[in-house]
Amino acid sequence: MTSVTSLFAPVDADLQVMTENLKQLVGAQHPLLGAAAEHLFGAGGKRLRPALVLLAARATMPGCDITQRHRRLAEIAEMIHTASLVHDDVVDEAEVRRKVPTVNALFDNRVAVLAGDFLFAQSSWYLANLDNLTVVKLLSEVIRDFAEGEIRQGLSQFDTTLTVERYLEKSYYKTASLIANSVKAAGVLSSVSAKVAEELYCYGRNFGLAFQIVDDILDFTATAEVLGKPVGSDLASGHLTAPVLFALEENPQLNAVIERRFSESGDLERALAWVERSKGVERARALASQFARTAVLHLDALPPSASRQALVELADYVLERLY
Amino acid sequence: MTSVTSLFAPVDADLQVMTENLKQLVGAQHPLLGAAAEHLFGAGGKRLRPALVLLAARATMPGCDITQRHRRLAEIAEMIHTASLVHDDVVDEAEVRRKVPTVNALFDNRVAVLAGDFLFAQSSWYLANLDNLTVVKLLSEVIRDFAEGEIRQGLSQFDTTLTVERYLEKSYYKTASLIANSVKAAGVLSSVSAKVAEELYCYGRNFGLAFQIVDDILDFTATAEVLGKPVGSDLASGHLTAPVLFALEENPQLNAVIERRFSESGDLERALAWVERSKGVERARALASQFARTAVLHLDALPPSASRQALVELADYVLERLY
Numbered sequence: 224m225t226s227v228t229s230l231f232a233p234v235d236a237d238l239q240v241m242t243e244n245l246k247q248l249v250g251a252q253h254p255l256l257g258a259a260a261e262h263l264f265g266a267g268g269k270r271l272r273p274a275l276v277l278l279a280a281r282a283t284m285p286g287c288d289i290t291q292r293h294r295r296l297a298e299i300a301e302m303i304h305t306a307s308l309v310h311d312d313v314v315d316e317a318e319v320r321r322k323v324p325t326v327n328a329l330f331d332n333r334v335a336v337l338a339g340d341f342l343f344a345q346s347s348w349y350l351a352n353l354d355n356l357t358v359v360k361l362l363s364e365v366i367r368d369f370a371e372g373e374i375r376q377g378l379s380q381f382d383t384t385l386t387v388e389r390y391l392e393k394s395y396y397k398t399a400s401l402i403a404n405s406v407k408a409a410g411v412l413s414s415v416s417a418k419v420a421e422e423l424y425c426y427g428r429n430f431g432l433a434f435q436i437v438d439d440i441l442d443f444t445a446t447a448e449v450l451g452k453p454v455g456s457d458l459a460s461g462h463l464t465a466p467v468l469f470a471l472e473e474n475p476q477l478n479a480v481i482e483r484r485f486s487e488s489g490d491l492e493r494a495l496a497w498v499e500r501s502k503g504v505e506r507a508r509a510l511a512s513q514f515a516r517t518a519v520l521h522l523d524a525l526p527p528s529a530s531r532q533a534l535v536e537l538a539d540y541v542l543e544r545l546y
Numbered sequence: 547m548t549s550v551t552s553l554f555a556p557v558d559a560d561l562q563v564m565t566e567n568l569k570q571l572v573g574a575q576h577p578l579l580g581a582a583a584e585h586l587f588g589a590g591g592k593r594l595r596p597a598l599v600l601l602a603a604r605a606t607m608p609g610c611d612i613t614q615r616h617r618r619l620a621e622i623a624e625m626i627h628t629a630s631l632v633h634d635d636v637v638d639e640a641e642v643r644r645k646v647p648t649v650n651a652l653f654d655n656r657v658a659v660l661a662g663d664f665l666f667a668q669s670s671w672y673l674a675n676l677d678n679l680t681v682v683k684l685l686s687e688v689i690r691d692f693a694e695g696e697i698r699q700g701l702s703q704f705d706t707t708l709t710v711e712r713y714l715e716k717s718y719y720k721t722a723s724l725i726a727n728s729v730k731a732a733g734v735l736s737s738v739s740a741k742v743a744e745e746l747y748c749y750g751r752n753f754g755l756a757f758q759i760v761d762d763i764l765d766f767t768a769t770a771e772v773l774g775k776p777v778g779s780d781l782a783s784g785h786l787t788a789p790v791l792f793a794l795e796e797n798p799q800l801n802a803v804i805e806r807r808f809s810e811s812g813d814l815e816r817a818l819a820w821v822e823r824s825k826g827v828e829r830a831r832a833l834a835s836q837f838a839r840t841a842v843l844h845l846d847a848l849p850p851s852a853s854r855q856a857l858v859e860l861a862d863y864v865l866e867r868l869y
Binding site for chain 2: 253256310313314316332333336337340341343344345347348350351352354356359360363364366367369370371373374377378
């Protein structure tokens with residue numbers, strides 16, 4: 224099995240510089256946030272989003288080095304992502320993420336709200352100073368989509384009338400929008416044509432949806448050890464994802480158990496067993512695979528390069544995580 | 547005594563449209579936020595910031611109507627202000643503001659974080675779509691300053707080494723930056739000269755500092771009835787403002803009581819009495835008055851108009867609140 228970081232090879236040095244910059248930025252001025260910065264940008268984060276931005280930057284600048292603006296864009300993508308995780312954890316009252324305690328659990332809600340606001344604010348400021356109105360619009364769309372996704376997630380908890388279509392919309396807001404728009408923005412900073420910019424957007428959109436579906440499948444199929452949190456956590460907190468939505472079509476009993484919010488003893492265990500016995504995971508896997516394959520097709524618009532190849536292999540890797 | 551809203555006369559109709567737009571924007575799509583929207587943009591808010599933006603817009607467009615962009619800018623200023631209040635209340639665990647329960651108290655932290663994020667996100671998006679990079683930079687600076695102010699406020703609680711200078715810096719980040727930059731942005735949207743834009747910024751900066759100092763004085767001199775919260779709340783939570791900082795210079799005993807965080811019985815009452823008996827309030831009033839007078843001088847750069855006159859009188863009104 225490929226390790227994801229080996230696929231980042233063309234941008235390894237770039238990612239290291241970025242991580243140092245982000246730790247400095249948050250930690251240097253504010254002791255209060257310093258510890259949170261180490262926690263947020265230290266070991267553990269996969270840095271997938273900035274890696275995609277940097278790979279798209281290199282793939283659209285063949286034969287040249289990438290610019291300081293490309294690097295700044297990668298930082299912005301990671302900051303927006305991190306800020307949204309920190310606030311999500313406050314909203315969900317989550318205590319663990321990636322096997323380590325969340326900022327709200329380790330410090331408190333106060334530091335978590337401040338740290339998230341600081342990162343959003345700093346990313347707005349970096350963004351404005353990229354001096355490119357198209358890129359400002361693309362990324363402000365992402366910030367808006369995040370808020371929309373957060374709210375929709377809150378509204379659809381334990382809602383068994385959720386359709387796969389609305390689940391995909393929510394996944395776009397929560398995950399794919401950032402990847403699609405920031406990968407496109409990397410192309411815009413490389414002055415690619417409108418056509419190529421659109422292809423980059425489509426790569427990111429499909430990649431992001433595949434990624435989110437796989438994440439949602441792993442919540443059922445991985446071990447608690449690998450997840451760093453109990454198996455079935457999403458279902459337990461009422462987030463109905465692809466495997467459950469497909470399972471609901473087969474098994475009407477599941478419906479009632481979810482609607483009573485697992486209030487009777489053994490409800491959650493029963494629900495998990497029903498999802499496992501259904502074709503939910505298999506159908507979700509097929510859906511993810513379809514998005515990943517579609518993503519790769521859109522890379523034909525780019526000239527061949529090590530970075531383009533890495534973008535292709537990352538789409539395969541998303542699915543490999545399941546095995 | 548003048549009522550503040552009578553000074554808004556030249557932009558009364560504009561403010562009403564704005565309030566309706568904001569309630570619609572937040573409430574229409576999301577039942578979860580709908581109640582919070584009514585709460586946030588309903589009765590009670592003074593709408594001072596959008597009023598200043600709209601007055602600056604009208605004062606810089608003599609003989610013409612203001613544009614949709616000016617109106618949007620006023621909405622953005624009010625949204626950023628409201629978002630920061632909502633998150634401040636989560637950070638401070640405040641339960642009452644303007645005599646009504648805060649969003650976190652009335653709903654919960656979850657809704658408050660979401661509502662604040664939604665407002666910040668929406669304002670970023672509106673901002674990007676003003677299609678003016680100068681204005682994007684001015685307002686992204688404000689968002690960054692807010693985060694900086696929030697953090698500094700957290701760091702300087704109960705810190706008796708705080709100087710008046712650092713208190714004014716913090717007040718700039720928390721209050722004056724939004725007023726200064728958004729009033730300047732109104733001028734930029736009217737295509738004023740760089741010189742006039744700078745004068746508008748100076749008006750807003752001085753106005754904002756005067757306003758914040760007066761607010762901080764009222765925490766000591768107003769009644770709990772008028773404040774809608776107990777007298778001396780700022781001091782009780784360790785926020786050392788102008789009256790206290792001046793009082794500290796006279797009375798070294800105050801120092802110890804603050805540093806032990808009012809842990810002994812009667813500490814807070816003693817501290818309040820010491821501030822009252824000192825020249826703290828008087829000196830803070832003189833400082834506010836100086837900023838308000840300076841603000842008005844910068845309006846000479848504008849042609850005479852009812853809106854310019856309202857901006858002059860608003861600076862006087864800031865001080866009148868004390869009597």
